[in-house]
Every structure is written in structure tokens, then in C-alpha cells.
Amino acid sequence: MGGQDRESDAWVYVVNSGVLLDDAFASLTLKRKLERGRVSPENLPPSIVGRVAKADGPTVEAALEAAAAAAPVWGAYPLETRLDKVGELLCRRLTERAEEITRILVAEGHPVVLARWQVSGMLECFGPESLGFYRSQMHQEFRHGERRIQVRRCPDGVVCVNPPQNAPLSSALLGVTSIMAGNALVVRAPRSAPLGVMYVLHEVVRPVLEEVGAPPGTLNVVCGDPVPLLSAWVESPHVDDIMYFGSSENGVRFQERCLTAGKKPILELAGNDVVVVWKDADPELAAEALTESFYGSGQLCMIPNQVVVHPDIADALIASLVRQVGHIRPGRPEEEDVLLTPVLRNEKFFGCLRDALDKGAELACGGHAMQADESRDTAGIFLEPTVVVVRGLEGARDIDAVRHETFFPLLPLIVAERAPDEVLLERFVAYVNSNEYGLRNSVWATSSTVVDTFLSQVRSGGLLKINDSHIGFLPYLPTHGGTGLTGGVFGEANYPILRTSHLQGVSISPGSRPREAVFGAWNALLPTKVPTAFPTTFPTKRSQEF
Structure with a gap:
């Protein structure tokens, strides 16, 4: 968070999934004792493959403050840096570490075939074809006479992502595309499978952002309990968008909380x-x-x-x-x-x-x-x-x-x-x-x-x-997103780079006469029907006094 690692007195431990098949009760009991401080973390058995620091309330708030400070700075970076450079580097680094990422996913319980499937989706998300599509949607420019007309998407600000337990890493990386829109990102690594999320965001995404000079706080990752953390996001004045994964019943209720609090809800709920x-x-x-x-x-x-x-x-x-x-x-x-x-x-x-x-x-x-x-x-x-x-x-x-x-x-x-x-x-x-x-x-x-x-x-x-x-x-195609009970009332194909940004129209002129611009289209299409512009002289007494 804020470009720095923060230690904690509380930890979430990850048990090797293969050991769970042998003796789930004993392994989960050890996990609970470790997390409650009843067993010393020294000399951990091989069944424990890793641990992630658990964030407390002040840490969660500090992550949001860091994101809020970084968002306007990062959002001002050129699209070539935010999208092209970051996307190209992420695709390269993910490819280089594909086998390592797969091993971590397997350790967390994903069958190796499905782990590779998830990594494949990550690579497509940041591949050159998809990056080209994102760019075409984020910025378009046209010429209209002496004017440059732009239709562009601007970042919303601070985006928070709560990935699901069944596919947390691929969902967290989906949220990373919101950074390419110019947003600052806060991700919750789920307690059930935090290692893959924390590893890839810390060891792959963070170095890429540092390499392109992104300000500290552009990416923040915390591991914590979902209910208090989501409540902190909804209540925080720093948060603009929240990407929520969960059941349709819970998601629709969460959507109402977000709207009441003035947040944009981006829902990924059940599919049928x-x-x-x-x-x-x-x-x-x-x-x-x-x-x-x-x-x-x-x-x-x-x-x-x-x-x-x-x-x-x-x-x-x-x-x-x-x-x-x-x-x-x-x-x-x-x-x-x-x-x-x-x-x-x-x-x-x-x-x-x-x-x-x-x-x-x-x-x-x-x-x-x-x-x-x-x-x-x-x-x-x-x-x-x-x-x-x-x-x-x-x-x-x-x-x-x-x-x-x-x-x-x-x-x-x-x-x-x-x-x-x-x-x-x-x-x-x-x-x-x-x-x-x-x-x-x-x-x-x-x-x-x-x-x-x-x-x-x-x-x-x-x-x-x-x-x-x-x-x-x-x-080119989205990996997530849908309508109805899948995406809520704002549901659609989910390209987070687009969902966490908003359209803005721009006109850049060297100095046009405003009165001529008012009837620009009318004068161009019907030049004989009306005067070309407002009168340029004001003969009335009132105008002279003015």
C-alpha cells in the first residue's frame, strides 16, 4: 500500500491443497490455531505453503488514502504509458512467470489444467489484440474544420475490487485493467486463497508500475475479512467504484448500498x-x-x-x-x-x-x-x-x-x-x-x-x-460481465477498463468565433435559409448603454 509493504501481527495461512485431501480436519485445525496465535509460526510443516499479512482497520483506511492521493496523479499520465506500456509489460511478465503462477494456483487447490486455463485468460486480457481494442475505445479523435474533436474516457478515481474465492487471481487481474484507465486500485486478497493474488500483484504488477513511474498508491493490496472491508469501502469518501463478486442475492443488496452511498457498483454475480x-x-x-x-x-x-x-x-x-x-x-x-x-x-x-x-x-x-x-x-x-x-x-x-x-x-x-x-x-x-x-x-x-x-x-x-x-x-472479447441477475441493473459485458471510466467529449479549436459556432450545423446544411450568425452591431439604446 502506498508503494510500501506493511507488516502485521495477524496472518492468514495457506494450506497445501494436496494435504487437505489426505487429512482435511488436521490441516484446517492447524491453520486455525496458527491464525489465532495458539501455535508458533516457527518451523512450519510442509503443509503450510505460505502466509499473507492480515490488514486491520487502520491499514485498510491507509490503503484508501494512498489510492486517493495517487489517482489524480496517475490519471494525468498519457494513455501511451497507462495502457500501451503497462499492458505490454504485464503481458511479458505474466508470460515469463506463467509456470510459477500455475504452481501457486495448484498449491491453493486449482487443478493444474484449470490453473493453466486461468493463466491463459490473463494473457488474453493483456494481449496485443485486446490492448488495441481497449485503446480504440478509450480515445478517438476526429477533424471538424479547424477543430479537433475527441471522444475519450476519463478514469473514475479509486476502484476497489473484491474477487471471489473460486478464482481470485484471474478476477483480481481483471480489475488491474482499471489501472490502465487511469484509476488507482485497491484489491482485497480473499482469506481462503490469498497467496496467488498477493504474489502476482506484488511481484508482477507492482514492479511494472514502478518501471513506468506510477505514483505510490496506484496499486494497493490488503487481505482481510470481507464484511468489514466492504463496509469500509462503501462508507469511505475516497472510493468511486466497487467491483463485487458474489451471489445474485447478496450482490443486488450490495448494489443498493453502493447507490445510496454514491458509489458505482460493478457486479459479477451468478451465471445460469x-x-x-x-x-x-x-x-x-x-x-x-x-x-x-x-x-x-x-x-x-x-x-x-x-x-x-x-x-x-x-x-x-x-x-x-x-x-x-x-x-x-x-x-x-x-x-x-x-x-x-x-x-x-x-x-x-x-x-x-x-x-x-x-x-x-x-x-x-x-x-x-x-x-x-x-x-x-x-x-x-x-x-x-x-x-x-x-x-x-x-x-x-x-x-x-x-x-x-x-x-x-x-x-x-x-x-x-x-x-x-x-x-x-x-x-x-x-x-x-x-x-x-x-x-x-x-x-x-x-x-x-x-x-x-x-x-x-x-x-x-x-x-x-x-x-x-x-x-x-x-x-477482444470480455471474460466476464452480463445482464439480469448476473450484472444487476447496470450489467453488461465487463471490460473493467471501460466500466471504471466515463465518456467525455472534447473540442479543441485555435480560436473559433462563438456566435458562428452556435448555428454551425444549420449554416453548413442550410446556408440560404438563415443568417450565418448573430448580428455584429447593436444599434439599440440599451446595447449602447451597456
């Missing part, structure tokens, strides 16, 4: 993404994309959450999906083919599954807890990838797993009622647009008519992908 599979789709490719629903045991907001399928291809799709789901396996995070993560509290999964089956859904596969070796065990901390088949769009949203995000490995596949294709297409589009959530949508179809219909009529969601990975990152 729809994938549409039309009758002419490749069932093998579509099923491969649907297996992404089970990555991280479904504990990711941007995965497929429900499938709507044309009845002509339903049987082939279900058969392919069930077969490919067999390759989604649990295990230790460092193992190359592991994609499932532990689910420590699984009662909601079984309650949701019972609700679906009681309402007529059919179990296609899964439905049990299991151990890391895939043996079924009611005490297992992993869940089998589970697919349920729902017959008919009518009433499908009466099932909880269809209507709401589940956040565990349970995918409902809805087979539409038979009807003429033009009727089904209309129903599919209406179904997607009526989703209360709106993060991502995907369509698998080869018919240009079908594809064009979705492109022209689907307006919900922050991202729409056609015949592609649902979760894969691409240049």
Missing part, C-alpha cells in the same frame, strides 16, 4: 448459462463443450448450466455426453487429467437432484459422492458429474436446477417438445431471452438461418458464442 443445440449440430463437438459444465466441479460462474436441445438430435447428444463425462475425473490438483475439485458441503447438490427427479427429470449419469479414486462413497468429498434429462420446455423452469445456478456438477439437459422447426426456433430464442440471469450463451448449429436468428434476436448475456468452447478465452 444456456447452451442451445440445434438438430444439425455436431453432437460430438457439442457434447465436448458441454463437459465444461463439470470443470472445477461446476464451481465456476461461466460454465454451461443448462442445455436446450432439438428433439431430433437429443438421443445422440445424450449418448455422446454421457460417454465423454467419463473422462472428467477427480484427484490431486497437480495431476494432469484432473478436472473435479472437492465439494466439502454437498447436501445442496443432493437436495437439488432430488427436486429434479421428483419433478420428472431422468437421471442419465452420476448422482453419487465418491472418493479421489472414483469409488462411490457417501462420505466422499467429490461428486460424480451428473446429467439429468428434462422432457419439454414447458415447465422446465419449475425445476430448481434449471431456473437457478447450481454451482456444483449437475447439468440439466432439456429436450424440447416436437414442433415445426420455425416454431422451435422461436421458442428457443424466447427461452434464452427470458433467462433471469445473463452471463454467457452458446449455440451449436450449422444452419445460417438459425445462427443469424440467434445473432439478431438474443440480447441477454454479456457473451454469445457460436460453435465454440463455452469457457474458452479469446482476444
Whole structure:
């Protein structure tokens, strides 16, 4: 904070995720004792892979003050420094440390495949194509006669980011793009997984900012409890924007608090993404994309959450999906083919599954807890990838797993009622647009008519992908953001560099006559209709006296 490290008497300890699989109780007990000061931090066992200083109230306030002091100074730096230079250096340094960052993520519990996926998203976010897009949106300039006309985005000021527990590092780096807009940034490293956030921001982002001469306080990172820290942000006069990750219920309430306090809320909440599979789709490719629903045991907001399928291809799709789901396996995070993560509290999964089956859904596969070796065990901390088949769009949203995000490995596949294709297409589009959530949508179809219909009529969601990975990152496109319960009333595709800045129009003239400028467009388009400007002489007595 403020360009300096600040020590603390309190610490948050990070337990190696592999050890948690061996004896979660003992490891978590040691973690709690260390954090409460009941065990000396000297001679820590190998199960403790790191620790992060925990911030107290005065430290949190000092971080906000440092950001407030830095924001106007940093915001005055040229865009070439803030955006081009910082983005180029970040991409280079992240590439150089990609393997090291991956190892830290794995130690915190991310399967190595998903850790690499997160790093891939970071690199796309700061890649040359994305940087070029940001620049095109941040500043445009035009000539109008003797004037230079600019449309530019100006920084909001101090931005605070509260990343989620399931993907804190990639979300924190998403917030770092707000620095390129000219903002000063304060990030909370979550207590459940603070090491990756603190390491990358301290060892990668901070040196880049120092290299370009950013003022101290441009970046500040603290680790603390979320409730008091968020309250401090909302109440602080220094804070302009708050980026909040969490459930839709909590996020909508937090949005109201922000608006009341005069803060801009930028919400990243639940997703309940729809994938549409039309009758002419490749069932093998579509099923491969649907297996992404089970990555991280479904504990990711941007995965497929429900499938709507044309009845002509339903049987082939279900058969392919069930077969490919067999390759989604649990295990230790460092193992190359592991994609499932532990689910420590699984009662909601079984309650949701019972609700679906009681309402007529059919179990296609899964439905049990299991151990890391895939043996079924009611005490297992992993869940089998589970697919349920729902017959008919009518009433499908009466099932909880269809209507709401589940956040565990349970995918409902809805087979539409038979009807003429033009009727089904209309129903599919209406179904997607009526989703209360709106993060991502995907369509698998080869018919240009079908594809064009979705492109022209689907307006919900922050991202729409056609015949592609649902979760894969691409240049130019946002990684987050959506409509409805996903993004709140201001929800849209989330480019934080744009969301944490505001438009400003600028005219630069060498010295134009103001009275001529008043009717500029009228005089240019209709020169014979009106005088070219106001009179330049004032013959009245009142004007002479004046």
C-alpha cells in the first residue's frame, strides 16, 4: 500500500491443497490455531505453503488514502504509458512467470489444467489484440474544420475490487485493467486463497508500475475479512467504484448500498448459462463443450448450466455426453487429467437432484459422492458429474436446477417438445431471452438461418458464442460481465477498463468565433435559409448603454 509493504501481527495461512485431501480436519485445525496465535509460526510443516499479512482497520483506511492521493496523479499520465506500456509489460511478465503462477494456483487447490486455463485468460486480457481494442475505445479523435474533436474516457478515481474465492487471481487481474484507465486500485486478497493474488500483484504488477513511474498508491493490496472491508469501502469518501463478486442475492443488496452511498457498483454475480443445440449440430463437438459444465466441479460462474436441445438430435447428444463425462475425473490438483475439485458441503447438490427427479427429470449419469479414486462413497468429498434429462420446455423452469445456478456438477439437459422447426426456433430464442440471469450463451448449429436468428434476436448475456468452447478465452472479447441477475441493473459485458471510466467529449479549436459556432450545423446544411450568425452591431439604446 502506498508503494510500501506493511507488516502485521495477524496472518492468514495457506494450506497445501494436496494435504487437505489426505487429512482435511488436521490441516484446517492447524491453520486455525496458527491464525489465532495458539501455535508458533516457527518451523512450519510442509503443509503450510505460505502466509499473507492480515490488514486491520487502520491499514485498510491507509490503503484508501494512498489510492486517493495517487489517482489524480496517475490519471494525468498519457494513455501511451497507462495502457500501451503497462499492458505490454504485464503481458511479458505474466508470460515469463506463467509456470510459477500455475504452481501457486495448484498449491491453493486449482487443478493444474484449470490453473493453466486461468493463466491463459490473463494473457488474453493483456494481449496485443485486446490492448488495441481497449485503446480504440478509450480515445478517438476526429477533424471538424479547424477543430479537433475527441471522444475519450476519463478514469473514475479509486476502484476497489473484491474477487471471489473460486478464482481470485484471474478476477483480481481483471480489475488491474482499471489501472490502465487511469484509476488507482485497491484489491482485497480473499482469506481462503490469498497467496496467488498477493504474489502476482506484488511481484508482477507492482514492479511494472514502478518501471513506468506510477505514483505510490496506484496499486494497493490488503487481505482481510470481507464484511468489514466492504463496509469500509462503501462508507469511505475516497472510493468511486466497487467491483463485487458474489451471489445474485447478496450482490443486488450490495448494489443498493453502493447507490445510496454514491458509489458505482460493478457486479459479477451468478451465471445460469444456456447452451442451445440445434438438430444439425455436431453432437460430438457439442457434447465436448458441454463437459465444461463439470470443470472445477461446476464451481465456476461461466460454465454451461443448462442445455436446450432439438428433439431430433437429443438421443445422440445424450449418448455422446454421457460417454465423454467419463473422462472428467477427480484427484490431486497437480495431476494432469484432473478436472473435479472437492465439494466439502454437498447436501445442496443432493437436495437439488432430488427436486429434479421428483419433478420428472431422468437421471442419465452420476448422482453419487465418491472418493479421489472414483469409488462411490457417501462420505466422499467429490461428486460424480451428473446429467439429468428434462422432457419439454414447458415447465422446465419449475425445476430448481434449471431456473437457478447450481454451482456444483449437475447439468440439466432439456429436450424440447416436437414442433415445426420455425416454431422451435422461436421458442428457443424466447427461452434464452427470458433467462433471469445473463452471463454467457452458446449455440451449436450449422444452419445460417438459425445462427443469424440467434445473432439478431438474443440480447441477454454479456457473451454469445457460436460453435465454440463455452469457457474458452479469446482476444477482444470480455471474460466476464452480463445482464439480469448476473450484472444487476447496470450489467453488461465487463471490460473493467471501460466500466471504471466515463465518456467525455472534447473540442479543441485555435480560436473559433462563438456566435458562428452556435448555428454551425444549420449554416453548413442550410446556408440560404438563415443568417450565418448573430448580428455584429447593436444599434439599440440599451446595447449602447451597456
